[in-house]
Amino acid sequence: MNNRFGTIVLDISFRVIIPFIMLYGVYVLIHGEDSPGGGFQAGALFGIAVVLSRLVHGEQAILNVSGDKALILAGIGTAIYGSVGVVTLLFGGNFLEYGTLPLNISEPGRHALGILAIELGVTICVMSTIVVIFDALVGREEE
Amino acid sequence: MQEFFTSYFIYWVIFLLFLLGPYGIIFKNNLIKKLMAMNVMQVAVILFFLVLGQKMGGEIPVEVPGLLGAGHYINPLPHALMLTAIVVSLATTGVSLALLLLVQKHYGVLEEDELLRRMNER
Amino acid sequence: MKLIASVAMLCMVGIFFTTTAGLPQIYNPHSAPSEHVSPRYIEKSTKETGSPNFVTAVLADYRGYDTLGETTVIFTAGLATALLLRSRRTPSFKNEQACLVKGDPDE
Numbered sequence: 001m002n003n004r005f006g007t008i009v010l011d012i013s014f015r016v017i018i019p020f021i022m023l024y025g026v027y028v029l030i031h032g033e034d035s036p037g038g039g040f041q042a043g044a045l046f047g048i049a050v051v052l053s054r055l056v057h058g059e060q061a062i063l064n065v066s067g068d069k070a071l072i073l074a075g076i077g078t079a080i081y082g083s084v085g086v087v088t089l090l091f092g093g094n095f096l097e098y099g100t101l102p103l104n105i106s107e108p109g110r111h112a113l114g115i116l117a118i119e120l121g122v123t124i125c126v127m128s129t130i131v132v133i134f135d136a137l138v139g140r141e142e143e
Numbered sequence: 144m145q146e147f148f149t150s151y152f153i154y155w156v157i158f159l160l161f162l163l164g165p166y167g168i169i170f171k172n173n174l175i176k177k178l179m180a181m182n183v184m185q186v187a188v189i190l191f192f193l194v195l196g197q198k199m200g201g202e203i204p205v206e207v208p209g210l211l212g213a214g215h216y217i218n219p220l221p222h223a224l225m226l227t228a229i230v231v232s233l234a235t236t237g238v239s240l241a242l243l244l245l246v247q248k249h250y251g252v253l254e255e256d257e258l259l260r261r262m263n264e265r
Numbered sequence: 266m267k268l269i270a271s272v273a274m275l276c277m278v279g280i281f282f283t284t285t286a287g288l289p290q291i292y293n294p295h296s297a298p299s300e301h302v303s304p305r306y307i308e309k310s311t312k313e314t315g316s317p318n319f320v321t322a323v324l325a326d327y328r329g330y331d332t333l334g335e336t337t338v339i340f341t342a343g344l345a346t347a348l349l350l351r352s353r354r355t356p357s358f359k360n361e362q363a364c365l366v367k368g369d370p371d372e
Contacts, residue, residue, distance in 0.1 A: 032318065033315075033316040033317065033318050033321050034316075034318060035205060036205060036318065036320070037318075037321075038318075038321050038324065038325075040226055040229070041226075044230070044233075071343070074340050075340065077336070077340070078340045081333055081336055082333065085330075096326075096329035096330060106315075107315075108312075108313075108316075109315060111314040111315045111316065112314070112315045114325075114326075115314070115316060115321060115326060118325055118329065118332070121336070122336055125336050125339055126230055126339060129237075129339050129340060129343035130233070132344075132347050133240075133342075133343060133346050136237075136241060136346045136349070136351065137237070137241065139350070149291070150290040150291050150292065150293070151285050151286065151288065151290070151291070153291055154285050154288055154291075155282070155285065158278075158281050158282075162274070162277075162278065165270075165274055165277070169267060169270040169271070169274070170271075195289065195298045196298065196299075197291055197292055198292060198293070198294045198299055199292040199293065199294055200294070204307070204318065204320050205317055205318045205320075206311050206317040206318075206319065211308065212308070213294075213303065213304035213307045213308060214294045216307050216319065218298060218299050219306055219307065219319035219320045219322075219323050220302065220303050220306065220323060222320045223320050223328065226320065227324070227332060230335070230339060231335060231338055231339060231342075234338065234339045234342030235342055237343070238345050238346050240346075241345070241346045241349040241350050242349065244350060245349060245350070
């Protein structure tokens with residue numbers, strides 16, 4: 001799998017830029033409550049980072065999720081989202097009513113942690129869906 | 144006249160953008176071009192919703208401490224709805240590209256008239 | 266067929282350009298979309314959800330069930346793409362080679 005970019009300029013510049021994209025994705029995810037951002041945007045950034053990283057580095061990519069692994073990750077992301085709702089159901093609230101999360105902090109804090117948890121799920125789902133679509137379209141799903 | 148330009152003219156621009164979608168879907172022959180026209184139509188709908196949320200003198204919908212009141216922030220609801228619409232449009236574009244790949248694999252062509260001819264003669 | 270479609274498109278253009286004045290005024294803080302539910306979100310959501318970003322509060326808290334549906338749609342779309350392109354079925358047309366050669370525009 002030596003599908004690198006044709007020129008050394010693109011290769012090296014993407015190699016430099018990928019860690020910054022990932023860092024910015026983490027920032028957009030974690031800081032999404034206080035500033036513009038959130039799970040969907042962070043997922044798109046992570047997806048682009050993973051796709052670029054696999055294009056540039058090939059098999060030695062840092063986040064080498066592809067094919068079946070990416071599909072399983074997408075399912076895990078959706079399951080994280082749903083399980084937060086089920087946890088709030090189990091502790092006596094409505095579905096996705098974060099005020100009943102079993103944590104020893106104030107009510108807005110519980111809401112914030114619940115929002116962060118479901119946005120983590122959304123991020124994982126969007127990231128791996130982008131990778132799955134990319135893999136399927138370029139015909140690279142078989143390892 | 145000036146009131147029309149500040150208040151309603153953007154709707155015309157968005158509608159012209161929207162019209163590119165039906166135009167491409169009806170009059171273009173290639174299925175990929177039809178898909179691109181559909182995406183342009185989606186973008187026009189998203190822009191329409193975002194424009195609906197604007198307010199004169201509104202900030203972005205993130206609360207600044209000490210600044211309260213509905214007039215100071217733009218409407219957060221269209222942003223929340225369109226945020227998901229963008230990502231869903233990405234996913235549906237992926238599905239339709241996969242379908243087009245299968246069509247290309249089965250029939251060897253993506254032009255609509257030629258495709259219909261081959262489907263009928265089979 | 267294309268004539269009917271273009272007439273329908275022209276009708277759409279006419280209807281739109283004559284009814285623009287009925288749409289809500291942009292930039293007016295008292296237009297209909299700015300006065301129905303969004304003041305409630307803007308005024309109360311920081312106290313109720315602890316998140317200063319109204320968009321996140323609406324997306325993940327007030328309409329969390331909706332977002333769960335959207336996430337499921339995205340997951341399903343990814344799954345559908347993978348399943349469509351991964352199937353190992355070969356096309357079962359007898360005259361495929363002939364058809365491919367006959368209709369190839371480059372030939």
